[in-house]
Amino acid sequence: MKTPAVDPRRAVPRTDAVLAEPPVAAAVRRLGKDLVKQAVGRAQDAVRAGQVDPADVVAAVVAELPAGATRLRPVLNATGVLLHTNLGRAPLSPAARDALAVAAGTCDVELDLDTGGRGRRGAAAVDALLAAVPAAAAAHVANNGAAALALVAATLAPGREIVVSRGELVEIGDGFRLPDLLAATGARLREVGTTNRTHLRDYIDALGADTAFVLKVHPSNFVVRGFTSAVAPRELAAALPDGVPLVVDIGSGLLAPHPLLPDEPDAAGMLADGAALVTASGDKLLGGPQAGLLLGGPGVGAALVDRVRRHPLARAMRVDKLTLAALEATLRGPVPPVRAALETDPAELHRRADALAARLAAAGLDAVAVASTATVGGGGAPGTTLPSAAVALPERFAAALRAGDPAVLGRLERGRCLLDLRAVAPADDELVARAVLAVR
Ligand SMILES: *Cc1c(COP(=O)(O)O)cnc(C)c1O
Numbered sequence: 001m002k003t004p005a006v007d008p009r010r011a012v013p014r015t016d017a018v019l020a021e022p023p024v025a026a027a028v029r030r031l032g033k034d035l036v037k038q039a040v041g042r043a044q045d046a047v048r049a050g051q052v053d054p055a056d057v058v059a060a061v062v063a064e065l066p067a068g069a070t071r072l073r074p075v076l077n078a079t080g081v082l083l084h085t086n087l088g089r090a091p092l093s094p095a096a097r098d099a100l101a102v103a104a105g106t107c108d109v110e111l112d113l114d115t116g117g118r119g120r121r122g123a124a125a126v127d128a129l130l131a132a133v134p135a136a137a138a139a140h141v142a143n144n145g146a147a148a149l150a151l152v153a154a155t156l157a158p159g160r161e162i163v164v165s166r167g168e169l170v171e172i173g174d175g176f177r178l179p180d181l182l183a184a185t186g187a188r189l190r191e192v193g194t195t196n197r198t199h200l201r202d203y204i205d206a207l208g209a210d211t212a213f214v215l216k217v218h219p220s221n222f223v224v225r226g227f228t229s230a231v232a233p234r235e236l237a238a239a240l241p242d243g244v245p246l247v248v249d250i251g252s253g254l255l256a257p258h259p260l261l262p263d264e265p266d267a268a269g270m271l272a273d274g275a276a277l278v279t280a281s282g283d284k285l286l287g288g289p290q291a292g293l294l295l296g297g298p299g300v301g302a303a304l305v306d307r308v309r310r311h312p313l314a315r316a317m318r319v320d321k322l323t324l325a326a327l328e329a330t331l332r333g334p335v336p337p338v339r340a341a342l343e344t345d346p347a348e349l350h351r352r353a354d355a356l357a358a359r360l361a362a363a364g365l366d367a368v369a370v371a372s373t374a375t376v377g378g379g380g381a382p383g384t385t386l387p388s389a390a391v392a393l394p395e396r397f398a399a400a401l402r403a404g405d406p407a408v409l410g411r412l413e414r415g416r417c418l419l420d421l422r423a424v425a426p427a428d429d430e431l432v433a434r435a436v437l438a439v440r
Contacts, residue, residue, distance in 0.1 A: 095333025237274025
């Protein structure tokens with residue numbers, strides 16, 4: 001029923017009256033007053049413009065409401081990059097998401113419920129980490145991989161030297177340079193070898209009274225090919241004198257070897273090879289929340305973890321209860337999505353791509369299933385490609401899919417928008433299909 005208002009301004013419902021309507025009042029409880037008021041304002045503008053009948057203003061407000069109180073929007077990762085840093089790296093497992101809900105309230109993160117006294121903060125996550133890496137004798141969790149490494153340097157090396165190969169002084173992404181991070185802790189870098197070749201004697205010749213530790217860094221997002229030489233951690237650890245620990249930054253967070261990633265270093269392997277300390281990220285191949293994992297081997301390593309844990313900066317880089325909960329649940333719970341995606345059989349991906357393309361083509365779209373190539377990303381397994389399958393659409397779909405809800409991020413390749421299914425959970429194929437159909 002359209003109101004033929006002579007002066008439409010008169011007919012604009014008042015803000016307080018609209019806010020008092022039950023569906024709008026419920027939205028205020030869920031989203032807060034500011035966001036709902038903005039939606040009311042937009043609905044009132046539409047009434048003023050004659051686009052909405054004053055009698056329909058509540059429905060118009062509800063249509064204008066944001067989905068939640070965050071501007072962050074869910075994005076389906078159809079890029080074929082398993083760990084996409086711009087998409088927040090690893091999606092969490094259902095167990096980790098449930099754990100977040102527990103930790104979101106008040107919880108016993110630092111309380112011993114048996115005694116009522118103070119508990120060891122993060123004990124459950126550290127225990128889960130130690131259970132996952134039996135070769136480790138001690139562990140600590142920091143804010144991210146960079147924080148774990150910075151803590152090690154700040155604890156062991158201020159005013160002293162970190163001996164590291166020139167071939168491993170990497171920039172990881174968004175301008176993050178590992179040597180700058182280490183130097184910022186007050187440590188001096190003693191660079192040895194050359195970009196492509198570093199030998200054991202280079203390390204040994206550089207050791208001296210000022211040496212705090214020797215560092216091996218996983219080159220993360222590049223490979224050096226051709227006339228190259230690097231020293232294996234096992235060989236290096238065996239050659240170092242007592243009192244000079246080997247620290248290995250493996251980056252990716254692989255705790256144990258993975259058959260599909262034979263060249264990717266893992267924490268257990270590095271400790272077995274003699275590393276005193278290993279640092280890694282929680283949101284890369286481990287498939288958990290952003291976190292920095294510090295693992296110490298038996299003896300010296302465990303003592304060093306203890307020193308790191310007691311350094312004043314450990315407090316500044318400590319993780320919150322949400323991270324601890326999600327990390328523990330990732331370690332104890334089912335295979336996280338990143339690992340499931342990594343391990344999916346390519347034949348299964350082709351089946352899914354065929355089904356999706358057939359459905360879209362049946363709706364009249366130019367959609368075909370194609371073979372594709374996925375990567376690990378996030379600074380893991382550089383140079384490794386994973387066979388995958390995708391649905392190829394006209395390029396114009398890329399922007400439209402990004403604007404959808406949920407947004408879908410594909411990959412542009414040779415004038416086509418590819419939706420690679422390697423990093424898409426099978427349960428999300430339906431959402432991808434609907435998102436594409438909504439574009440036309
Ligand atoms: C990713 C990475 C880091 C940084 O880890 P964040 O968790 O992103 O802080 C450090 N070193 C290596 C080798 C990496 O791959």
